[in-house]
Amino acid sequence: MYALVDCNSFFCSCEKVFHPGLQGKPVCVLSSNDGIIIALTPEAKSVGLHRGDPIFKVKDIVDRYKVTVFSNNMYLYSAMSKRIVSILRQACDHVENYSIDESFLDLRSYERNYDLESYMRSISDRICLWTDVPVSVGVAPTKTLAKVGSKFAKQYRGYRSVCVIDTEAKRRKALSMFDLNDIWGVGRRSYEKLIALGIRTPLEFADKSAEWVHKHFTKPGFQTWCELNGYPCISTEEVLQRQTICTSHCFKDMVTTLDALKASVTTFAGNCANKLRGQGSVAACVTVFIGSNPHRADLTQYWNEGSAKLLVPSSDTIEISQAAMKILEDIYIPGIRYKRSGVILSDISSDSSIQLDLFDPTERDARMSLFSTIDNMNQKFGLKTVRLAVEDGEADHWKSKSEYRSPNYLTDINDILTVKC
DNA sequence: TCTGGGGTCCTAGGACCC
DNA sequence: TCTGGGGTCCTAGGACCC
Numbered sequence: 001m002y003a004l005v006d007c008n009s010f011f012c013s014c015e016k017v018f019h020p021g022l023q024g025k026p027v028c029v030l031s032s033n034d035g036i037i038i039a040l041t042p043e044a045k046s047v048g049l050h051r052g053d054p055i056f057k058v059k060d061i062v063d064r065y066k067v068t069v070f071s072n073n074m075y076l077y078s079a080m081s082k083r084i085v086s087i088l089r090q091a092c093d094h095v096e097n098y099s100i101d102e103s104f105l106d107l108r109s110y111e112r113n114y115d116l117e118s119y120m121r122s123i124s125d126r127i128c129l130w131t132d133v134p135v136s137v138g139v140a141p142t143k144t145l146a147k148v149g150s151k152f153a154k155q156y157r158g159y160r161s162v163c164v165i166d167t168e169a170k171r172r173k174a175l176s177m178f179d180l181n182d183i184w185g186v187g188r189r190s191y192e193k194l195i196a197l198g199i200r201t202p203l204e205f206a207d208k209s210a211e212w213v214h215k216h217f218t219k220p221g222f223q224t225w226c227e228l229n230g231y232p233c234i235s236t237e238e239v240l241q242r243q244t245i246c247t248s249h250c251f252k253d254m255v256t257t258l259d260a261l262k263a264s265v266t267t268f269a270g271n272c273a274n275k276l277r278g279q280g281s282v283a284a285c286v287t288v289f290i291g292s293n294p295h296r297a298d299l300t301q302y303w304n305e306g307s308a309k310l311l312v313p314s315s316d317t318i319e320i321s322q323a324a325m326k327i328l329e330d331i332y333i334p335g336i337r338y339k340r341s342g343v344i345l346s347d348i349s350s351d352s353s354i355q356l357d358l359f360d361p362t363e364r365d366a367r368m369s370l371f372s373t374i375d376n377m378n379q380k381f382g383l384k385t386v387r388l389a390v391e392d393g394e395a396d397h398w399k400s401k402s403e404y405r406s407p408n409y410l411t412d413i414n415d416i417l418t419v420k421c
Numbered sequence: 422t423c424t425g426g427g428g429t430c431c432t433a434g435g436a437c438c439c
Numbered sequence: 440t441c442t443g444g445g446g447t448c449c450t451a452g453g454a455c456c457c
Contacts, residue, residue, distance in 0.1 A: 031425035038425065038457095054424040072425090099428090099457045187455045219431065220455075239429090246427060295424055342426090401423090 001139055003105040003120055004146040008134045008154060010101035011039035014080045015070045017132045018409055026067040030055055033250040033400035034071055071402035079410035083131050091123045096236045104143055106236045117164045124161045140165040143234045144227035147184045148174055175203035185224040202228055241281055247271040248342020253397040255338045261290060261328060264398040266390045268343040269324040273317040276345060282313040282354055284347035286320055288327040293339035304331040312357050313349060316367050382412060
């Protein structure tokens with residue numbers, strides 16, 4: 001059996017931990033640049049807000065129902081996520097940290113000696129007590145069915161946050177009641193296809209023959225079909241190294257100068273290099289992209305990207321930034337009002353087995369120790385305490401908007417909560 | 422005026438090899 | 440008239456996820 005532990009309205013729950021007055025009130029969290037709603041509580045849904053709504057279009061609802069709005073604060077959410085995962089790791093040997101708010105537990109070695117429902121409920125209670133974040137748990141023979149279970153656990157209070165699908169009758173009942181387009185692995189296209197083929201519920205899909213599934217779908221569709229029938233085919237593995245690392249975002253204002261774009265691209269390159277060093281990797285390919293605002297039909301549109309291979313795979317902020325600057329100069333054209341830029345690192349491998357170059361002029365060991373010192377200082381004294389000067393080369397207007405950001409209560413020494421009693 | 426930011430896997434088709 | 444048969448690797452784009 002597998003369990004899926006899913007945090008309820010995770011980003012909103014994190015904000016509510018530090019704003020206890022918001023219990024039972026409508027709350028939503030915005031995307032970067034305060035653009036659209038990316039997370040919302042059931043109370044916010046009930047007044048007519050949806051995930052994906054541009055905030056400026058629903059301003060009247062937000063005002064009328066006094067919805068509390070937060071800019072997103074990923075440092076805070078990551079720190080909360082780490083705490084929850086560490087509780088799970090204490091309780092289970094095999095935890096796959098699937099996303100910031102979801103983890104799969106492989107319960108195979110617990111089936112014999114534990115009542116899984118009460119065991120998972122005790123874990124869920126502990127997470128709630130220790131972190132104040134409510135979770136929903138699904139337990140089932142496959143990951144796809146465990147996801148179904150967790151949705152039921154979230155939807156119906158009667159489950160007391162744990163829904164177990166462990167019999168054929170429960171599986172059939174759950175699949176007959178579940179929304180087809182909420183099934184993990186069924187996106188918009190497959191949903192439309194299934195509807196066109198006359199399928200209306202997950203159960204009707206699961207009851208089709210293997211031949212029928214092979215005729216209409218390829219590997220991913222077949223896997224979902226197997227999983228719905230209780231045959232696990234998505235294994236539990238911890239992903240240790242990301243294959244691509246990307247940092248990008250929209251600008252608060254439109255940007256026209258090369259200098260401002262340089263400041264943004266260097267910052268993003270540095271950010272990517274940090275993530276890269278954080279997972280003990282190096283990258284061999286740097287990609288930079290820039291673009292105008294596609295929502296402004298009245299302005300000249302432009303989008304371009306360029307890539308460069310590094311002579312030696314690296315996680316060096318300076319080297320990656322320099323490569324990014326060259327690419328940027330190639331793809332930049334004047335006269336465009338830019339709205340976004342980004343940096344992607346790919347061709348990623350472990351930093352323990354780098355193929356060196358005989359004629360490489362860089363002193364790699366010295367640079368590695370420089371950056372490990374910088375990383376330590378930034379960790380101790382705050383992010384960006386030591387940074388490249390070019391990052392400051394321009395005013396702020398390339399940065400993104402975040403007017404409603406809460407403090408970094410858990411990661412910044414200056415933002416630690418003061419309790420008066 | 423204002424519309425996110427990350428990721429993964431799979432497939433088909435092209436280019437190339439003998 | 441008839442024009443092989445077997446591979447690999449890479450890439451772009453699609454579909455999906457949170």
